[in-house]
Amino acid sequence: SxxxxxxxxxxxxxxxxxxxxxxxxxxxxxxxxxxxxxxxxxxxxMENFGGVSVELGAGWIAGVGGKISNPVWELANQSGLRTLFSDYSNARYNIFDRCGKIFPSGLAADSYKKAVESAIHRLRNEAANVDEPATTPKTPIELAIDFILHDFEMAEVQPISTYTDYGEREFMVADERGYxxxxxxxxxxxxxxxxxxxxxxxxxxxxxxxxxxxxxxxxxxxxxxxxxxxxxxxxxxxxxxxxxxxxxxxxxxxxxxxxxxxxxxxVMVYTKIFLKFPYKFWPCGPGKEFFIYAHERRGYYTFWQHMENAFPGCNILVVTLTNGESKRVEAQSDCETLKEAMQVLRNMFGPGIPDASDILVPRWWNNRFQRGSYSxxxxxxxxxxxxxxxxxxxxxxxxxxxxxxxxxxxxxxxxxxxxxxxxxxxxxxxxxxxxxxxxxxxxx
Ligand code: FAD
CATH class of the missing domain: 3.50.50.60 (FAD/NAD(P)-binding domain)
Structure with missing residues (x-):
């Protein structure tokens, strides 16, 4: 028995x-x-990729620096986990168009402000059941900012308890033992x-x-x-x-x-695609860690990060896709995905950049023990x-x-x-x- x-x-x-x-x-x-x-x-x-430990799932401790301490932040400190502060605020000044030009900072800041205001307005109307036609984002830059604000849950648009309770800072885990x-x-x-x-x-x-x-x-x-x-x-x-x-x-x-x-x-699907290069061809100075690609298709290889701050000399880029784009990429071969990502990078940095030598595409949606990334x-x-x-x-x-x-x-x-x-x-x-x-x- x-x-x-x-x-x-x-x-x-x-x-x-x-x-x-x-x-x-x-x-x-x-x-x-x-x-x-x-x-x-x-x-x-965590998985080993391109010589370093990358996080396929959760990568950040979100909600740090407020009056109440985030319990996961405490666990991380007790364990001596290596983390790095992520400053997303500069990302809006690194928005590339399809010809590789960076949007002027005034225009970018203005578009960002407008997008935040319109998102707040939209949410208020929805909450109050007011049926007013909302201004929908249309241009590539508007679409890119809308994607960042919503699919990344930026605290500016809505009071998210994580940030109101624990503080608005986020720390990325960059530890060889993994999160x-x-x-x-x-x-x-x-x-x-x-x-x-x-x-x-x-x-x-x-x-x-x-x-x-x-x-x-x-x-x-x-x-x-x-x-x-x-x-x-x-x-x-x-x-x-x-x-x-x-x-x-x-x-x-x-x-x-x-x-x-x-x-x-x-269920939200969130996919971090890792790309390894023989050398780096992207800017790495202060305020350059995060950059954005503005395309007419919302969420098409929009949000990029270089991993030089986390692991100097690793020559790795990460691009994040969500929902429909995640599912589309999960269904195709990694070779196809690599081709698409390289085209986007060549649009941003010119035709002379080297091909990635390796790619890692997590498949959270098709994993029968997950079926998505988070609620x-x-x-x-x-x-x-x-x-x-x-x-x-x-x-x-x-x-x-x-x-x-x-x-x-x-x-x-x-x-x-x-x-x-x-x-x-x-x-x-x-x-x-x-x-x-x-x-x-x-x-x-
Ligand atoms: P899980 O970790 O899913 O645990 C459930 C377990 O059940 C799994 O191990 C699974 O294998 C097992 N299981 C499933 N089915 C069965 C079965 N039939 N029998 C036995 N076992 C089963 N959070 C953050 O705070 N910061 C971030 O930066 C962040 N980024 C993320 C990025 C991605 C790509 C993903 C996927 C998630 C991210 N999250 C982030 C969310 C965070 O990872 C989750 O909220 C958290 O890890 C969920 O933990 P859990 O215990 O609820 O579920």
């Missing part, structure tokens, strides 16, 4: 690991963590580790959960390789994209209020009921993950805090159940 544990945690990303740590600290040690992939970290993922080192440091406090490896057999890798069944006083889980695990409770930390897919089936099926809420949450609750529609329902437990199944964070969805700190929050709710439930069962025993 299957040995039953107290809590099964599905997923070993930041929320799953922080939940497990919180449980351990509260004396609940008989837990099992089932992770579909062969590593911990989830959407925090994921923070997760390892967390895991080390409660799991058996040795020489950088987790040896604890409560962490089970390559276990793809396919079915979650509510049984008498507990939960039973079946994995793709046919194993069965039983627990008194289950914490489910898979992404909103995975919840929307049919990877996991539930018995009995999830109630309608739950599936409706899950369907309402948008995106549309601001005017932010309706606490949706987040509330996404987070609310169903019987003995408790939900966690960045998408369950009311204030910080979409961020690493959202995932981290949600793990702790979910465990607090679960511990309350366990207390009530213990009380109930001891009362019924006294009665007997």
């Amino acid at each position: 299957t040995k039953r544990c107290s809590v099964i945690i599905v997923g070993a990303g930041v929320s799953g690991i922080s939940a497990a740590k919180e449980l351990s600290e509260n004396g609940v040690d008989d837990l099992v963590i089932l992770e579909a992939s062969d590593r911990i970290g989830g959407r925090i993922r 994921e080192y923070l997760l390892y440091k967390m895991a080390e406090t409660f799991l058996l580790t040795s020489e950088g490896k987790i040896l604890d057999n409560r962490l089970k890798l390559n276990k793809v959960v396919r079915e979650i069944q509510q049984i008498r006083d507990g939960v039973s889980v079946t994995t793709e390789d046919g194993c069965i695990y039983e627990g008194n409770y289950l914490i489910l930390s898979v992404s909103i994209g995975v919840l929307q897919s049919n990877l996991i089936s539930f018995q009995p099926v999830l109630p309608r209020w739950k599936t409706k809420a899950i369907e309402k949450c948008d 995106n609750y549309p601001i005017p529609m932010i309706n606490n009921q949706v987040v509330h329902d996404i987070k609310a437990p169903v019987g003995r199944i408790f939900f966690t993950g960045e998408h369950t964070s009311e204030r910080f969805s979409g961020y690493v700190h959202g995932g981290y805090l949600s793990g702790i929050d979910t465990v607090k709710a679960l511990l309350e439930e366990m207390k009530i159940e213990n009380k109930r069962s001891s009362e019924s025993q006294t009665f007997l």
Whole structure:
């Protein structure tokens, strides 16, 4: 017969690991963590590329410098993680047109100001349900700025809790151990580790959960390789994209209020494409780290960054695509993508620049354990009921993950805090159940 544990945690990303740590600290040690992939970290993922460590998933600690300290910033400081301040404010003065000319700074500043004002206006109207025809961005520079403001969630347009609570600064992780080192440091406090490896057999890798069944006083889980695990409770930390897919089936099926809420949450796809060059041909002085390409197609290889500040001499550029462009690029060969990116770079820097010697294209949308990059609750529609329902437990199944964070969805700190929050709710439930069962025993 299957040995039953107290809590099964599905997923070993930041929320799953922080939940497990919180449980351990509260004396609940008989837990099992089932992770579909062969590593911990989830959407925090470092890979070696072109001689350095690049972050395919989360790359920044967002929300630093305010009155309250961001808990992930604290973890980073405790672990001695190497980070660099990212100053995006100059990006608007490095906007290239299709002929490689940089827009004059006056025009760029003016377009930026107008775009911010019009975006604020649009949001206010949407929130108030006013149906006034909005001015839509049309010219390449307007489209480029609109992309930066919205797809990158710049704080100027809307009060985002991450920035209002923790401060407006962002720090990029540039550490050879990767952002994921923070997760390892967390895991080390409660799991058996040795020489950088987790040896604890409560962490089970390559276990793809396919079915979650509510049984008498507990939960039973079946994995793709046919194993069965039983627990008194289950914490489910898979992404909103995975919840929307049919990877996991539930018995009995999830109630309608739950599936409706899950369907309402948008999934954002965010793709950082890395390109390695034999030498650098882009400007590297102060204020040049970020640059923008203005094209008539919104989001077409718009946002660029050189990695010289992070790793001097690495000769790597990163370009970020989102949503439709991400999906389009995921579906084509990397060779095609390389050709497109090179054409854009030649438009900006001239025909004489060298070809990239290597390319890395992450595929978050087509990864069946992710199905996207992060949750995106549309601001005017932010309706606490949706987040509330996404987070609310169903019987003995408790939900966690960045998408369950009311204030910080979409961020690493959202995932981290949600793990702790979910465990607090679960511990309350366990207390009530213990009380109930001891009362019924006294009665007997
Ligand atoms: P995940 O990390 O997705 O963890 C869930 C785990 O569940 C995964 O390990 C997955 O493999 C596993 N799983 C899925 N299905 C199953 C199954 N059936 N059975 C078992 N296991 C399963 N945040 C920031 O703060 N700053 C940034 O700069 C930033 N940039 C980002 C850039 C990109 C490209 C991406 C993808 C994300 C970015 N984020 C950023 C968001 C941040 O990475 C996430 O919010 C956070 O890591 C989510 O953690 P999580 O624990 O909620 O989910």
